[in-house]
Amino acid sequence: MATIVQNVALLSKKEKNIRDISLRRTALVKDALRAMTKNNPKETNIPAGIALVTETSGKLLGLVTDGDIRRALAKGARITAPLADIMNKDAFVIVGPMDNAGIFSLVNEEIRNRGVHEHRYDKIIMVDEAKRVTDVLSFYDLWQGSDVRFKRIGVAGLGYVGLTLALTLADLGFKVVGVDVNERTRDSIKQKKTPFYEEGIDVLLQDHVGKKFVVSENFELNNRCDVYFIAVGTPIGEDNVPDMTYLKDAARNIGKVLKRGDIVILRSTVPLGTTRNIIVPILEAASGLRGGEGFFAVFAPERTIEGKALAELRTLPQVIGGINQASSNLAASIFSMMTKSLAVVDSTEEAEAVKLINNTYRDVTFAFANEVSMVCQKWNIDTNKVIEAANMGYARSNVPKPSPGVGGYCLVKDPLIFAYGARVVGYEPKLFEYARRVNETILTNLAEDVIKHLDYLTSKQKSKIFILGFAFKGNPPTSDLRGSTTVALAKYLVERGYANIHGYDPVVSKEEIEQLGVKVVRKVEDGFQNADAVLVMNNHPALEELSVRSLMTKAHIGAALFDTWALYNKEEVLKTKGISYRRL
Structure with missing residues (x-):
């Protein structure tokens, strides 16, 4: 059943021949493709x-829509399939006539009610009281014709944060200009090739690059925008x-093209x-x-x-925190198109604190589990077993499993950014940095355990590490190596003289792994063959599904499996004769 809202006033529009894109119930998918191809928006x-x-x-x-057809074909549908099989029978329609402001208000309300994750409003259908179609509107054209100021959005920085944001905004109907200083990144995106793995990103690149999403080296001339997002890195120095x-460079470049009424929204993690x-x-x-008058600013x-x-x-x-209330309100009007839930705080400092709290809390929590692990190992206690018992049926305990350190671009630096902000105002934090050291220590201990095992088993020259x-x-899968504890481990072993290291990752490219001095195996079985130590360093679903008991039969007698994420059944693995099994 279609969602219907009642009319308000009159929409002034050019004459349109809706029949050119209208098909009957018996039409096929190929008929819809033909109608879409014939439609030239500039003429019609x-x-x-x-x-x-x-x-x-x-x-x-x-x-x-063309998106509906692409998704249907990707799932195996044929172009000779009945159009009724893939059409959206629950379309959002507006009973008109209605002016642009009224339409825009109702669309916003509908997005809040339904949620844009399932329902996108790139095209708006207007009907009369008998549900006969009277008009079809482009959401972006509606914005252009309305009094809403935000006509174009700029995103500075097209990494993991900026590119996903830019594509999401384009998918919602906004015109987006993406800027990155890295020429290789720009060229890759222009060719609709993702610079990294992210679920669903390939489809959005194909849909929007060169259309609603254009990539440039700056925001000058025709690339000037009304809304600017800054999503560049804030790395930690030695x-x-x-x-x-x-x-600072991104802010200077945006400042050069900033005009009265624009808004700048900062996404990068920063000190308070x-x-x-x-x-x-x-x-x-x-x-x-x-700021706050000529232009608006938000974190x-x-x-x-x-x-x-x-x-x-x-x-x-x-989360939204502006330099004044007007800034927060304007940012909220943008984000309300993307998500149903907004948390508007009282200042930019409060919003900055939220991100630092989230990531520092996680790092500290993981550090607790990892310190528990290091204590349990000394007592020959199975850490995963006792943590599971501690959590079972006890709502006040939610201890995570130990891990081989804590990685990722954010978690390894954000606690240090939080600590830096504390020192600026005269407080010397203790917990944040200690947790960082704990998470680094467990990785060093793991490396030393591997070395101790290999020294007992064979020589450095002969040892094969997989x-x-x-x-x-x-999990969720990513190709991001920034802050990877596996990278740190591999470098540690190479520096200690181990040269026969082999590697495998379901997502990371062969070239990136080989740059670490690691030989990439063609098949997982090749890595296990004659291995002296096997280390499982993350919890990718493909690794969890491996038949490790069978694969370990290919390893050398005396080999050890270091199951750092406790993915496998210990008793089952130990049925393989001549191997040892170790967890954190």
Whole structure:
């Protein structure tokens, strides 16, 4: 059943021949493709990529978009299939006529009610009281014709944070300009090739690059926008001080093109006070405008998990903190198009704290589990077993399993950024940095246990080490090696003189692994063959599904399996004669 809202006023529009994109219930998928191909929006004023299924009276039965057809074909449908099999029978329609402001208000309300993750409103259908189609509108054209100021969005930084955000905004109907200083990154995206693994990103690249999403080296001339997101890296230097170079450069470049009424939204993780005390003054100096009056500024942290970022952008609550209330309100109007839940806090500093709290809490929690593991190992206690027992039926305990350190770009640096911000105001934090040391120590201990095992078994020259899982995490899958504990482990072993190291990862590229001095195996079985030590370093689902008991029969007698994520049944693995099994 279609969702219907009642009319308000009159929509002024050019004459459109809706019959050109209208098909009957008996039409086929190929008929819809033909109608979409024939439709030239510049001539017809009808949005591209849509076909209607109507009765002879013009009453709407359903609609099909080019995206619906692509997804259906990807699932095995044929172009000779009945259009009724794939059409959307629950289309959002508006009973008109209605003015642009009224349409825009109702679309916003519908998005909040339904949630944009399942229902996107790139095309808007208007019907009369008899449900006969009277108009088809493009959501972006609606914005252009309305009094809403945000016509184009710019994203500075097209890494894991920026690219997923840019594509999500394009998928919601916004025109997006993405800027990155790295030429290779820009060229890869322009060719619709993803620079990294992220579930669902390939489809969005194919859908939007060169259309709603364009890539450039700057925001100058025709690339000027109304909304600017900054999503560049803030790495930690050797002195544990955040490097703000990329962030300051991005702010200067945006400030040069900033015009009155624009809004700048910072996504990068930063020390407390950065938005107000560093970024806003840079924008003011470069633009000649005053923050909060001439332009608006907000900190709205990215909190998605790699591998599920595209889904979480549309479902996680978005935290917003502006330099004033007007800034927060404007940012909320943007994010309300993307997610149903907003958490508007009172300042940029509060929003900055939220991201630091989230990631530092996780790092500290993992450090607790890892220190428990190091104590249990000394007592010859199975850490995973006792943690499971401690958590069972006890709601006040939710201790995570131990892991071979804590990796990832965010978790290894954000506690240090939090600590830096504390020192700026005269407080010397203790817990944040101690937790970091614990998570580093457990990895060093693991490396030394591997070396001790190999020294007992054979020589460095003859030892074969097989490592599975190089990405910093396995589930959800990602190809990101930044902050990977496996990378640190491999480098440690190479530095200690072990040269016969073999590796495998279901997602990470062969070239990236080989740069570590690791030989990439063609098949997992090849890695187990004659291995002296096998280390499973992340929890990718493909690794969990391995028949390890059978594979370990290919290893040398005396070999050890280091199951750092406790993926396998210990008793089952030990049925393989002549091998040992170790957990954290």
